Amino acid sequence: MNDTTSSSPTPASPPPPGPPEEPPLLRTLAPLLRGLERQLRHLLDNRRHYPLTLLQRAELEGLADDLRRQAESLDVDKPLLVVMLMGGTGVGKSTLLNALAGAPIATASFTRPTTRDPVVYFHQSVKTDRLDPALRLCRLVQHDRAALEQKVLVDTPDLDSNDLTNREKFLTLLPIADIVLYVGSQEKYHDRLGWELFKQQRQRRAFAFVLNKWDRCLTGESGLRPDDDWLRDLKAEGFQNPLLFRTSAQRWLEAAQNHSGDGPPPPPPDLPEGEQFPQLRQWLELGLSRLEIEAVKARGVGQLLTHLQQAVETIRPPDLTSEAQRVKAAWHASLIDEADVQADVLVGTLEPYQTEVEHHFSVEGQTQFRGLMGAYLKLTTRLRYASSTLRDRLPLTGLKGRLRGGRIETSAQWNLGEFVHACARTARERVLDQRSTALVHRLLVDADMKGFPLGLLTEPTHAAARRDDHEDLTQAVIDALAEVERQATHPTGWRGLLRRSLTLLANILPEMALVATAAWILWNFFIYGDIPDFFRMALIVLIPLVVIIVMHLLVAMLLPVRWPAIRHQFHAELGQRLAAALERIYLAIPDQVAEAIGQERQQVDRFLAEVKQVQEWLTRRQQTARIAELYGK
């Protein structure tokens, strides 16, 4: 029936001969851990772009605290090993500590929960300020047992009673533990709260197990005994050969209290079969030698680093370069469409000013003509576009007052900048402001379809949309107008040839006609003595005038500068420029974001590489010690 031998801890072998003198492993670790902690904090502080959930941040901050704590606890000659009792209320944690101490140092009672303030049991040579800050606030009890010199035993509040503050206290203490002594009783060894905490912590700390109130487990009933049941569960969790002590601490405590002389108290009478309190005491005193302590510490650091590595992996941002490219391609299409509509809107706002635009072009066009043709064109233009001058001279503000956009001078004084500014403002007020918010939504949806995380783009895109003021728009309209003007006044190709030849003809022909007519009349007068009548004299004016008019008609027919003709060209030019402006504003965003994320990714990678380096160094230096059973797989 009793098969405890298979799993009972063998008495500690005499301490193995000291290893050849090596530089103290643990002390060297301390600065490394401090360095990692600094970097981790730096990483957390500089995280700007890729979002961290509150949970991740809290976990990493907890890990940074652990790193600091480990560094501090290792940076001494003799590191302290913290053995912490964990278990539900009433399983006998305090009694166990009392039994180990041989005196009632922790309150134990039948009312639940008993322990509300943790008790710390440590050697008198240890100065209080060497204890972890969280422990200094507990009840401190010092002893003079040399065997427990490097060990700190901590009795903790429960983790399952109705007093939830106890659980919180316990959870704040738990990170300090190097070895957790999971205390169970016949009722509680299977409890969910303790078991889940164990599963959550088992990768990070060493675990030994105590089944207290062992007498209650031996009911003589059939069925699986609690210790076997527990061992089976632990095996399923990967603890092949866990340290499990079956104890009846109450008996030992009573025996110790009844014993008054010096020396170790005698074992209590009628101990139940298989009771292992002496083994537990021996393991704590001798089994955990300096070598084991160092190994447990080193292992603890190793596990902390593994955990750190896993936690940091989860916050490693993805590589978004290819997504950024795809998003850019998608955005390009959307922006071209948008630019087209914006050009429509802007050209629409120019519609009321078509006369001014035509006038402007005519004035620009006529500068190439000189002499009679030039004078004639100046006159006709002034007549033809009298209205555009007139309109602004008359105080008719009621006529689309706002759209006029201030004073718009004709001909040479025509202020293109101000005029365009006015147009752009009108367009923005009516249409474009609303369009730009709509555009941002469109772009974001596009980006999401290309697999770019939306959260990263929302802020910069909205910011870009707010920055997108009308300077760009105005400039685009001015440039487009200038380009159209250049094309209209200085065409290239056959139109340029045509224009140049027409200009040449128009500049020469009227004067030639004038001279020829005058010469013809003079010839007749002098040779034939014809005195020119009124009609003949008028011909001097009329013939050049006819020539001029013919030339004018030719120019107007072959090289038109009418609004409907310019409109189309203007629209195309404007579309191109607006597309360029929009692309300048928006297209860089995915790349910028991807790059920023990429930098964060590199930062994380660098950190991971360093963690790995420390880990490898630790593995190389790890010594073999009898601690394997404290850890599961």
Next chain:
Amino acid sequence: MEPTHHRLAISQLANDFHWLEDHCRRQPGMDAQAVGLRLASALTRNVLGPFLEGQPARPLHLAVVGGAGTGKSTVVNFLAGAVVAETNPQAGYTRHPTAFVPPGPSLPWPSSIGFLGPLHRVSDNPPANTDQDIYQVKRLPPQPTAGEAPHPLADCVIWDCPDMTTWAAENYENRLLEVAALADVIVYVASDERYNDAVPTQFLHLLVNAGKAIVAVLTKMRPADAPALIEHFRQEVLRPLPPRPAGMIPPIAVVPLPQLTAEQRHDPGGAGAKYREPLLQHVRAVCEVDEETRQRTVRNALRYLNSAGEGLLNVARSDLAQLDAWKAVVSAAQRDFHERYRREFLTGERFRRLDTYAERLMDLLELPGAGRILSHMLGVLRWPYRWLRDSLYGLLVRPEVLSLREKTVVEESFQSWLDRLQAEALRNSSVHPLWKQIATRFEGELAPQARDRFAAAWRTFELKEMDELEAAGQTLITRWEKNPVVLSSLRGGKFALDAAIIAGVIYFTWPPGWLLLLIPVGVALTHQLAELVVRGLVEQARQRLRNQREALLTATLGTPLAEWLTQWPATGGTSLEKLQQVLRRVPETLRQLEQSITERLTAAAEPTRLAASPLPPSSLPQTA
């Protein structure tokens, strides 16, 4: 209500609670609500259902519950008076409920549909640690002292239940809840180690809320500690329990069952009798009066279900809050939609069609029939003035700003409405499953459906807007056409004014000279006057039309689409749709059931009181 109706209502209600429970389990941090809902559905099936089926008042069900290792099976043995339940040193050994029915004539077993929900009865005596959704029924052996007195709990079924504290309990918590819901009396077992544990205490809370009669048994302490421990238990555990109205459930009695010797454990009726008797006494005290106990169970179950309404709202709260957020986004986007239509299209729209109606209106003012010739002559006279006026006007007035086409504006505004919704859904998809659902179904379902609806609505809108435009023009015309008196007086007035001006000029400037030029000027001025009046009318019509157009857009496109979009997350078989359905249905079904249960309760109370008064209140022996 017909019996079939009952059954339907019961299973409906139970299913709804069950669905809500699943819904809770899918969300983090709502485990407590899920357990409460589980209890609600179990109460519906196991208490209300059998009651409406006309289940007799006996047997009562007595459930022994408690944390692992507290000695539930021992307590069962003590109640039964013999070692019947497997006691086991392993904590959390019992993993499905077992019912112990008293010896003697077999008691009627509830047979309503859905009784004990997922658990099915097995009869092949599986060990107590069989981890399946089953329950077994065992008959207690006849008492050794049979014949002297019947079994003290002769008309009770004793249920040995699994625990709720071990890590395996997650799997069988529901089995425990089923039996706890069924029970008329709960025997809550707590040991000296466990009595102040959080998990069992929460369970006790739940049972108190459900209005169960409870007897607490404290086990395993040293006999000397018993009074102090009971006091502490009352202080720490019972006092903070939720308050309940007086008379609803009897106060909780606490019975000690100290650490037993093996002999006492194995012979509850004999060696253990000194602990057994007080236990039996307290248990019988809470189920003494015949019909009352069961009626109390039913009434309290009903009360719990009614009060669960708040919990239901809690379940739905986060979903409904998200739905509200979605609604807010939809209506904000709708406002943008209208705003864009107004600014990009409507303000610049002139309704050119009305100009032709203005011309027809001017035409109406001319003389009909033979008078036409006169009108034409006057028209010739007016021509120079009009030519001059029109050319001046052309010089001074700028052309209009070109608006985008109405269809383009509306389509693009709608598209940006959808885009905004989609962007919002994507952005929030990590916040709540509702948004995630919307985001995933957006591209495939919402957007195409929305576009179809938009296209249909747009066609109606187009037809209606044409009609409206024509109607507005027609009213301008018909107002005069239909009213010959006004029309002819207007015509006559205008002609009379013209004639008077001509006659006056000729008369005052005779003999004819250049002053005759005053005639065309005067005639033109009368016409100008008429034109101004007509223009004013048309301008009014235009403004009216603009308002009408906006209202039309709201009525045919904006509002229906917004409504459809608002409701969309709650359609198409989504959990939200189901949730709304369930939230509507549960109070309704509950009201129905409450009504018929109250009827039945009052009907049962009358005859029992009459019939039972001369008889002893219960068939139970009155001796302790």
